[in-house]
Amino acid sequence: MALILQNVALCNNTYKMTVSMPTSSDLGVSGQFYMIKVSPEHSCDPLLSRPISIFDTDESNHTVTFLYMVVGRGTELMSRMKQGDELTLTGPLGHGYPHFDTDVTLIGGGVGAAPLYLFAKEHKALYPQRKILMHIGFRNENEVLLTDDFAALCNGVKLNVGGYVTDDVDFESSSLFYTCGTMPMMAAAAKHASAHKKTLYVSLDTHMACGVGACLVCTCKTQDGTKKRACKDGPVFEASQVYDAEKGCFYE
Template structure:
């Protein structure tokens, strides 16, 4: 159980919630959240947007009953957390290029912020694409060297990747597949997948995905995979 510190809409249908939490949290990991007893049946998987000084932040989209109930939580409310879960992003030492689409930007901010902390001399470039309204851009601008923004278009049309850059992407599958095709084969590309999850710990097999090496569980083996593992066809 955690205490909600703040919870507010930052754009239409997009909420940012901060809760009190102490523990080790890696960029790219997620938590299973619930603020109800029996209905809905399942907790909701929400990726970590930021974590610092005992404050854990989630940026999430209100798309159904569960997230709508989360959006109604007020400061000092209780929320049940299970996590952190998943493998998270690897520690990146070279230059970094991040590509996010829509709510897929959520786990990328903590990655960029953590990268800057451990690589003060590295270069971090960010591409953010939105369907109609942008949000969270200012946070990326404070942490990255360069932020490229697209609203209503196709963000990968702008994408230019330098030799040696490590690329990380999260967002709609069609966007991530486009990134996988655009980025040269010699660049390492990590993708963060989304999936419907029931347990979050690999027991129910509800988030199984096909990979080059057979079926894997997004919650346990992911959500972060190498490009060649999941986009191999």
Template sequence: MPVQKICTVAEAVRLNEYAYALTLEVGEEMAAQTSCGQFVHIKCGEERLLRRPISICSWDKTTLRVVFEVRGEGTEWLSRRKVGDELDVLGPLGHGFDSSAKKILVVGGGIGVPPMLGVAKAAAAAGAEVHAALGFRDQGHRMLTDEFAECCRSMSVISDDGTTGRKGFVTELVEEFLQNTPCVSVDCASCSGKPVPPVVMACGPKGMLKAVAKACAAHGVECLVSLEERMGCGVGACLVCACDMADGSRKHVCKDGPVFNAKEVDWND
């Protein structure tokens, strides 16, 4: 059951010119229920009725860390929170990633990168071979890559303008990974003759997710995506976050997602 709680800000860090990280003292009950890919719904001041959904980036026994960029009033208010301030937090919410696969490529684009760190950490802790493909607008937007490097077998970084060292879109990294993954359909020496099919898990802009889903489908690789929709209640009661599924049904991103199998999603705009 999600918990609604007034939580103290334990740490407030600026990750770069655009991204803010808040570590919240949420207590054991909320932290113990958390799994990767879930989100919290945060009240951003008394004057704003609707809470703001922010993904959980990482967590420990009593704290959750969220990372966000300023988009409007709510996130601007959040960016001014300091250590010791109190926040009204509801969570953890939604269905996250199943990180039990043995070989995982986590794919993050822009502000979709932080939730994938939680996936990478949880999967690596469970003994999985984790690889990361991360895309940023430029070097100034780069964040959290040291932490990915710590828990991943490999990490590739790319940016729209090349200032991170390689120019291009993160989908190129996904395509390369899929092409260079001998375990997809044939036995190989490195996995003792037992094929280990990778699972690709992604969060980022919808166009990026669509391209990642298409590449995975072409290679016959399972793909899980975290979708973003505007939200009202965050708990399945208001329909604001409804999204179209491939079978013609509509699902709630807040309650049924935000993580879906890419095959379930209607990718036509």
């Protein structure tokens, strides 16, 4: 159980929800997610919780913040929740983005860039001398957000509106890349990273039922032919593990 401190629209269909967590709980790291129950208590419609990744955490106030776009019934119900409501959630779940002592380039697609914000915050705290370059893309002007948040943490923020954010990225500029956004956008990033022989971390966006590794709804094939569960073994994977460079798509 968590208490909703804030649930506000940022723009268009994008909302920001901050919840107060029990003080004993681990809040999680970038790339991890929570399963959020979107239907009212005792209601089972919709039945399944929604996986929402962590946008930010605040250890001193013990809060977790989520950024989400209303795309269907579940997120629509979530957007109607009010400050002071209790929220049932499970998490943090999954494996997040790993950090290495090096300069990094981040590639975010729209609201999907949310986990990269916490990543940048963690990276700056861990390796203050390292450079962080952020590329972020939006479909149109009305959807643009987060640019100031990233500017406060990164050494540079490049914005793309209406085009392909991956086209702006110089894949020779750095050795380590991180991406989060739509699957086609991440596939494009994986294609470029593979061509330039660079390491890229992706966070798979798949349907989930349980979020804890039991239902096998979210499994994906990997390079060695074995299957991995996006929720439990991921959602963050090294791109070459889950992206088939020959076929130009993620392994199904």
